[in-house]
Structure formats: C-alpha cells, structure tokens
Amino acid sequence: MSRFAHEYSAEQWVDFVEGMLDREASALMRDHITGCDQCRLTYEDLVLSRSHLEQLSLRLSFISAEASERIHNAVLARIRMAQAASAGESITVGVNQLRSIIEPLCGQATTERAILSAALSCGAANSDQVETRQWMPFVGQLGTIVDTLCGASVAQWIWETARDIHWEEGL
Ligand SMILES: [Zn+2]
Numbered sequence: 001m002s003r004f005a006h007e008y009s010a011e012q013w014v015d016f017v018e019g020m021l022d023r024e025a026s027a028l029m030r031d032h033i034t035g036c037d038q039c040r041l042t043y044e045d046l047v048l049s050r051s052h053l054e055q056l057s058l059r060l061s062f063i064s065a066e067a068s069e070r071i072h073n074a075v076l077a078r079i080r081m082a083q084a085a086s087a088g089e090s091i092t093v094g095v096n097q098l099r100s101i102i103e104p105l106c107g108q109a110t111t112e113r114a115i116l117s118a119a120l121s122c123g124a125a126n127s128d129q130v131e132t133r134q135w136m137p138f139v140g141q142l143g144t145i146v147d148t149l150c151g152a153s154v155a156q157w158i159w160e161t162a163r164d165i166h167w168e169e170g171l
Contacts, residue, residue: 006032006039010079014072017046042082045164050075052160059153060105070104074161077101085167091132094167098142101161106150114149118142132167 008016008029015021016029033039053074057067077097084093095115102111112127118141119127122134130138139162147155 006036008039010076010083013042013046013079014076017043017050017075018072042079046075046079049078049160053157056153056157056160060157073104074101074157078161078165081162081165085165088168091130091135091167092128094135094162094165095127095130095138098139098158098162102142102146102154102158105154105157106146110149114142114145117145135165135167 012021012025012029016026019026021029033043050071053071054067057071062070077100081094081097084090084097099111099115102114106114115127118138119125119130121141122130122137124130124134124138139159143155143159146158
C-alpha cells in the first residue's frame with residue numbers, strides 16, 4: 001500500500017472507488033491519481049480488494065443490502081488501516097478495524113475469543129498489547145482461528161481486508 005498522503009480521507013477514497021463522490025470532487029481526485037504514483041497504487045489496490053470482496057460476498061450468501069454495506073465497510077477498514085500504519089499510528093487501530101469487520105460475520109463473543117487467542121499465540125498479554133512487530137503473525141493467527149470457528153470464506157474476507165498492510169516500528 002502507498003503511504004498515507006495527499007489529504008484524502010478514508011471515506012473519500014471509498015466514495016471515489018464506489019463512484020459516489022460528486023462530479024467535481026471526483027474529477028479533481030481522478031486528475032491527482034493520474035499524476036501520482038502513490039495514489040494510483042492505492043486506487044488500484046482498493047479496486048482490486050473491492051472486487052475480491054464482491055466475489056467472496058457471493059460465497060458468503062449475504063442478502064444484497066447487507067453485501068454492499070459489508071463490502072463498503074471492509075474497504076473502509078482497509079484504507080483506514082493502511083493510512084494508520086503508514087502514519088505510524090498505534091497498532092490498536094488495526095486490531096479495532098479488524099474487530100469491526102469480524103463482528104458482524106462471527107458475532108461479538110466469537111470475535112473477542114478469536115482476537116484474544118490470536119494475540120496470546122503471538123506472545124502478547126492481551127489484544128491491547130499486540131506490538132507492531134507482531135502484526136503479521138497476529139493477522140495470520142487470526143485468519144487460522146476464524147477459519148476454524150467461522151469458515152474459510154470469512155477468513156478470506158479478513159485476509160482481503162488486512163493483506164499487505166504492515167505496521168512498522170519507528171515510522
Ligand atoms: Zn497522491
């Protein structure tokens with residue numbers, strides 16, 4: 001993912017990708033993206049993720065209104081995580097974004113259990129104390145646990161939201 005840059009909010013990114021920005025704002029953003037490698041990569045990444053999530057939503061058999069909302073929320077979580085990670089924000093932002101994505105699919109109790117198990121198996125004392133260097137193992141463990149508890153498609157949903165986002169120390 002590109003670095004957080006260039007003043008677009010997560011909401012604005014998702015609206016742009018979904019064609020929901022007004023015409024003027026959309027034209028300005030398109031002009032910028034055409035000339036900016038970083039933003040073009042972000043745009044292409046979000047379009048790709050959205051398309052994968054659309055395919056997954058068919059397998060998950062959401063009812064249609066639910067599907068659009070969940071895809072929207074997952075893409076929003078992805079851009080928020082990418083922005084937070086590259087801005088050097090706390091990894092708790094990432095854990096909370098993942099929580100917000102898993103909860104509607106697995107329920108609150110299962111979600112908390114999965115997040116706690118993943119944190120413990122990475123050596124963190126609890127889900128608030130996952131360290132930046134533990135992010136990738138945490139996401140991997142979480143995927144494995146969710147796969148067991150809620151099925152492979154839900155695990156892939158989470159993976160699609162969190163893939164290639166790296167919290168790095170000392171940013
Ligand atoms: Zn840019």
